[in-house]
Amino acid sequence: MKEHIPVVEHILSANDRIAAQNRTLLDENGVFAINLMASPGAGKTSLILKTFELLHPHVRIGMVDGDLASSIDAQKAQDKGITAVQINTGGNCHLDSVMLQFALAQIEFSEIDLLLVENVGNLVCPANFKLGTHKNILIASIPEGDDKPYKYPGMYRGVDALVINKIDLLPYIHFNMEYFQTGVEILNPGLITFPVSCTTGEGLPAWANWLQENIHV
Amino acid sequence: MHELAITQNILALACQYAQEAKAVRITDITLLIGELSSVIDDSVQFYWDMISADTLAAGSVLHFERQPACMRCDRCSRTYTLAESELICPYCQSVTVTILRGDEFLLQSIVVEKNATPSLLEPEAV
Numbered sequence: 606m607k608e609h610i611p612v613v614e615h616i617l618s619a620n621d622r623i624a625a626q627n628r629t630l631l632d633e634n635g636v637f638a639i640n641l642m643a644s645p646g647a648g649k650t651s652l653i654l655k656t657f658e659l660l661h662p663h664v665r666i667g668m669v670d671g672d673l674a675s676s677i678d679a680q681k682a683q684d685k686g687i688t689a690v691q692i693n694t695g696g697n698c699h700l701d702s703v704m705l706q707f708a709l710a711q712i713e714f715s716e717i718d719l720l721l722v723e724n725v726g727n728l729v730c731p732a733n734f735k736l737g738t739h740k741n742i743l744i745a746s747i748p749e750g751d752d753k754p755y756k757y758p759g760m761y762r763g764v765d766a767l768v769i770n771k772i773d774l775l776p777y778i779h780f781n782m783e784y785f786q787t788g789v790e791i792l793n794p795g796l797i798t799f800p801v802s803c804t805t806g807e808g809l810p811a812w813a814n815w816l817q818e819n820i821h822v
Numbered sequence: 823m824h825e826l827a828i829t830q831n832i833l834a835l836a837c838q839y840a841q842e843a844k845a846v847r848i849t850d851i852t853l854l855i856g857e858l859s860s861v862i863d864d865s866v867q868f869y870w871d872m873i874s875a876d877t878l879a880a881g882s883v884l885h886f887e888r889q890p891a892c893m894r895c896d897r898c899s900r901t902y903t904l905a906e907s908e909l910i911c912p913y914c915q916s917v918t919v920t921i922l923r924g925d926e927f928l929l930q931s932i933v934v935e936k937n938a939t940p941s942l943l944e945p946e947a948v
Contacts, residue, residue, distance in 0.1 A: 606936045607849065612839050612929045616831050616853070698824050729860050730824035733927070755908055758858045758891075762925070787917050791893075791909045794918065 620734055623702035627709060627737025634714035636667075637820040638722060640700075640736050642760065643744035644753075645726030648770040650678045651803035652744060652812075653721050657687050659813040660719070664820060667717035669708045671700040671725045678723060688716060699730035702737055719820055728757040740819065746770040751781045754788030761792040766799065768812060773802040825865035832866070833874055836932050840878050845934030848879040856926035857891040857904055878934075891924025 615621065631638050641649050650670075657666050668689040670679040679691040690708045692700065705722065712720070722738055724731045743764040745753060748771060754761045761767075767789060775782075789796055799815070801808035832853065840848050855861050863886045874880055891904040895911035896918040904924065906912050911919055 606938055607933055608843065608845070608936055609931060609933050610839055610843055610845075611931045612835065613931070614835060614929050616828060616835065616927050616929050619831055619834060697827065699827070701827065730827075733824060733828070733859070757860075758909075759860050762858065762921075788909065790917050791919055792921075 617733060617735075620702045623706055624735040624737035627702055627705055628739070630709060631720070631737065631739070636714050636717055636720050638720040638736075638738040639740045639742050639816075640722045640724055640731075640738040641742050641744060642724045642728075642731045642764070643726060643746070644728045644749055647726070647744045647746040647749065648803050649723045649726065649744055650681060652768060652770065652801075653682060653687070653723060654685055655803050655806070655809055656721065656813060656816065657682075657685055659809060660817065661686075664719050664817060665717045667712055667720045669705065669712075669720065669722045671704065671723060673697070673725065688712070694725055698725055698727050699734050700724050700736060701734045705736045705738075719816065728753065728760045732757075732760040732763050740765040742766050742768060744768045744770050745785075747772060747774045747778050747780050751785035752788075754785065754792055758792050761789055761796075764793065764796070766797045766815070767793075769798060769800045770803055772800045772807060773805045825862055826869050828861060829866050829869035829873060832929055833870070833877060833879060835929050836882075837878050839932055840934050843934055843936070845878065845936050847935040848882045848932050849935055850883050850885060850933035851879070852885040852887060852930040852932070854887045854889055854926045854928040854930045856889040856924040858921070858924040859927045861927070887930065889923050889926045892922045893919045894922055895919050 643649050653668055666687055668682045668687050671692045671694055673696055674693055676691040679689040682689040690711045692704050692708050741764045799808055799812040801812055836848055836851050867884055870884055894901045895916050897916040898914040900913050902912055910917055
């Protein structure tokens with residue numbers, strides 16, 4: 606006997622449920638968390654280190670670093686004095702809410718105000734997996750090219766703010782900012798955007814201010 | 823690469839619904855995937871055959887319903903699909919558009935087999 610059962614449930618609803626638990630845990634402990642997503646080499650770790658320089662010691666920062674392998678980035682952060690927890694995803698191309706749940710268990714919440722979660726370098730997969738962080742941030746960078754919003758709409762659709770890194774390279778690279786921003790505007794109207802350079806420091810204070818305002822909301 | 827994780831989630835969800843319905847086997851699974859969601863059908867199918875082998879869903883067939891992305895221009899109010907234009911309104915070139923469809927990422931339904939129910943012959947459990 607056959608039976609048709611309607612489901613109509615989001616495929617990643619199990620992930621979303623754990624993400625909601627993560628959020629509750631962060632809220633209960635008064636920690637503001639952001640999920641930093643970008644392609645490899647866009648400047649996720651650089652932005653974390655610069656953010657630390659700008660906000661320390663007024664804001665106490667912790668970091669969760671997701672990578673396929675190695676703890677290079679977490680080590681860089683620890684060398685600076687940032688409390689860092691490494692997650693090796695064992696080949697997985699994204700962090701998911703369960704991985705973050707394990708990482709959160711290793712964090713002393715009373716020692717931090719802001720948790721920066723560095724996702725795996727990838728413009729596709731992380732967009733699908735909510736973690737439970739308060740904000741999802743995308744870092745684009747000039748050398749990636751101006752067509753990325755059109756090629757990775759899912760990622761640009763789902764974020765709360767956009768950092769455009771490496772703007773110091775604009776004179777050397779053909780990057781049509783208007784074309785890029787048009788794509789962003791269609792996918793995510795009014796998206797708050799921070800053009801920055803982690804090398805020269807340009808634009809970073811605005812980013813740091815925005816973070817600080819959000820932490821204290 | 824995230825197709826494995828997605829496939830595992832589809833399997834868990836489908837088996838959960840099948841168990842709740844006291845089914846003995848899942849024969850068909852229908853997914854609704856929007857054009858703006860990045861999932862590769864072949865890849866999901868490949869993992870599906872591997873990970874569903876020893877479950878209620880062994881041998882089941884995956885059906886992918888693709889939902890084309892559809893936009894409505896906020897200026898001229900006309901609608902168009904991604905195939906017709908690269909997001910920008912093809913009629914008036916406006917960039918203020920609303921995405922109506924294309925984000926879907928759903929397990930729509932499953933078809934299951936049940937043993938012929940003896941409930942007509944036996945008194946129902948209280």
